[in-house]
Amino acid sequence: MEWAEPNFVIEVRRAYMPNDPYFPLQWHLNNTGQTGGLPDADIDAAEAWDVTSGSPRVTIAILDDGLDLDHPDLRDNIFTNPGEIAGNGHDDDGNGFVDDVHGWDFYADDNNPQPDSAMDYHATPCAGMAAAVMDNTAGVASVAPGCKILPCRIMGEGDPTVYQLSQAIHYAGAMADVLSMSWTAPADSTIAASLQHAATSGRSGLGCLLCAATGNQSSSDAIGFPASLDNVMGIGASTFRDVRSAYSNYAPGYGVFLLAPSSEPGLTNGVYTLRPGGGYQWFTGTSACPPQVAGVCGLILSIAPSFSRLQVETILRDTADKIDPAGAAYDATGYSNAYGYGRLNADRAVILTAPDLAAIAFDFQPKAVAADGTLSFSGSVRNLGSGASAPCWLEFWLSRSPSYATLDILLNASVFLPALAPGAEFRLEPIAANLSFAVPDGLYRLGIVIDRQNEQIETDESNNTVYQEDSLLQVGAGSTNVDxxxxxxxxxxxxxxxxxxxxxxxxxxxxxxxxxxxxxxxxxxxxxxxxxxxxxxxxxxxxxxxxxxxxxxxxxxxxxxxxxxxxxxxxxxxxxxxxxxxxxxxxxxxxxxxxxxxxxxxxxxxxxxxxxxxxxxx
Missing domain, CATH: 2.60.40.10 (Immunoglobulins)
Structure with missing residues (x-):
């Protein structure tokens, strides 16, 4: 069954700080008023990067036209299917797609989702908004530069079928964590069912995050499909003055979920991102907005990969900036028909997600111990952050360095620290270390190290290693001289x-x-x-x-x-x-x-x- 041509919701104009030379143009990531807008009318991406710039374990699917996999500011972030052997002509991972190493072209039904005509101009700037490579001294930055992009080509010069789009959604829901859809189309029950499946069964049942554009028709009584679905976040556009873009569709009830920065006709060219063929361009309309929300979803899942779809949506909702309160008229729940829950804020989202594990009042006894003696510890590990922590290792190390600059001997007292809710603490008093192994006589600094493997992203990593500054540990007779x-x-x-x-x-x-x-x-x-x-x-x-x-x-x-x-x-x-x-x-x-x-x-x-x-x- 054929369906009508998708209605792209933007017009592409051909027109911390990272070292990417075009980053100063990217006011949507960090607005200092550099393009004439209102300072801080941005998503606070630069502040969020102090916590995380994303994990390669998180994948954002771009369902759009052909994507430039060879763009120098994107190629290192293209998803590679670990279950597929390139070029062997076999479906190694058994997902029904042969050699889908870097995504799939559902429009042409092959494993090359790259552009093949001038009509393939839209996916590349969308991907660049979400996860262009950052700090490579070239081009632009992006919201989640540490995450991966899964190309899913769903259209080209002609129109896709409902089957092709539904197949792409099922594929993305199985392979990715977040789906970004910068287009609108006529409502269809098969497509809606595919999105429902991704929202509930994706990510092993945790649910994929679905982001779609509301549309550019200046409508106040309807938003586009699939943004209108309950399980899809409808993303509209805000301006560099922190007001809703006049063209951004909204509707009565809970249609718009969030706004994200984009163009303001007559005042700004839009947001700066990638162009197919290795170039860069200004990007306009609500199509620039879902990839930004998808990128922040990627940052959240990089910190908390076990969060459900609803948990991530709650964080986005609760951390959005209530811009233009007079014009938005937010209700008692913080919702506005035109503005949704407000404008996306990446920094607040990651801060609310991230834990902060800290060693508190660490000490040990005795201060002098025989070579086969036992040490006991006191103090605690406390979660000072706003997000729950994941389980991680807690270790005790001896250092020969006066300033604890080196970790020299690991004591046999490591424990697996359980998950800690915000404000919760884990007491150290039951833990003891027996020096039954060969620890040379001498004086040492003794400290505690939380998550040395760095598996837990935190708002502050500096308090994960704490040593006892007021006293040294003497093992055995100590050294024979003065230092x-x-x-x-x-x-x-x-x-x-x-x-x-x-x-x-x-x-x-x-x-x-x-x-x-x-x-x-x-x-x-x-x-x-x-x-x-x-x-x-x-x-x-x-x-x-x-x-x-x-x-x-x-x-x-x-x-x-x-x-x-x-x-x-x-x-x-x-x-x-x-x-x-x-x-x-x-x-x-x-x-x-x-x-x-x-x-x-x-x-x-x-x-x-x-x-x-x-x-x-x-």
Missing amino acids: LTVEGFDFWPAWTAAAEPIALAGRIVNFGGQMSCEVWVEFWVSTDPAGGSLDHLLCDSAKIGPLGPAEAFDLSTLHRIVFGPAQGLANGRYRLGVVIDRQGAQVETNKNNNTLYRLDKWLIVGGATAAGAWHFYP
Whole structure:
């Protein structure tokens, strides 16, 4: 049975920040007013990328005309069927399509969904909106540059049949996670049934996300099919001024689900994306909108792959920006006939989805243990985020690094951390580690590491590794010598007038196994940018110690250095550093860590204020 020609809902005009040169044109991703629009009238994609730019495990199907698989800003993100062996003429994965390595052409019934005529101009810009390659120093960015694109060609120069489109929807529902449909067509029960199947049975029963354009006919009483279906998100267009685009269809009741940025006739050319043949173009109308929502669905599923279709839709609904409240007239549920639930916001969506696992109040006992002794832990792992976490590994590591820069010995106390709801915590007290394996005698930092395998996307990964800063673990007899180390040396403020004091920060730690003698701590300046020379000793040296094993001396307890002409320095710029035991009074296992310069700050003597004043510039 034949059906009428699909009605494309846009006119294509031929017309964090990523390093893609055309990204500044992409106001829909990050609007600073660069094209004359309202700053922040965008989907906050750049902020969302701080959490995730998408996972290659998530696939977005583009059901459209021929797609340029060889576009340099797209080819690395084209889906490859892992169950198919290219070119062997067999249906290796048994899905009914021979050699469907990179999708399928349902219009021509072959495995080449590429453009084959001038009419194949629409799929490539749609795919570029959703998942063009980012940070490749070429072209544009996209909403979900880490996700994959599944090409499903459903039309060309002629009209597809209902069977062809229904077959494409079933295929995409089996192979992809999200379906993007930037077209409208006459309503059809067979197509509706295929979409229902994808929405309920896709993703192993979790349901595929379905995004479709509402249409460009400036209608206030109807939206296009299939956007009008209950299980399909109808996506309309907003402008760079954060109002609904006048051409964007809407209807009474719950027709429009969300708006996403696109063109505003007479004011903006639209949004910038790909063009077949390796080029770039402005893209207009509501066809630019479903791929953006599909991309945000991809970001959400990259964080939470077990979320159902309804869970993802709820997140999109609850995080949309309520733009133009006077014009939209949102009701008590937050819905507007013309605006849906508002304009898409990628950042809020991923923040609401993502967990934040953090180690809280981590400690261990005892601080000294025999080589075959047992350690017990205290503290907790808490989910500080808005989204539930997935199960992941929790590990305890010993480090020989004073700053826990290396993970050297994994203790036999790893546990599989269960899923944690927002605000929930997992107590560490029942966990213990027996040092029955060979841990060499010595002093160590002991820390906790959450999800070292990085399987869980979080809003903040920096709090996944926490070590006990106030104490070291001594295993066995410890080492036989002293090792004095400078840690975290710093000074401030960044500017000071003559004779004003400078505060110090950092500490001297004994990482050896014996008590140290008293040693001098000196402060030197160097004219070498790399701090390779001791050029001038400041008259603020101090004798410290003795320091026992794992004992630290806090440099902030010293009197503040007073800078000025009395130090006898010529005007100029210098590095400031701390030097331990330059006299060599203490035998150590390692002397290389006794000198530490701040190499990211210059000390400026003389200059803008009173003669002889010292100024610090980062």
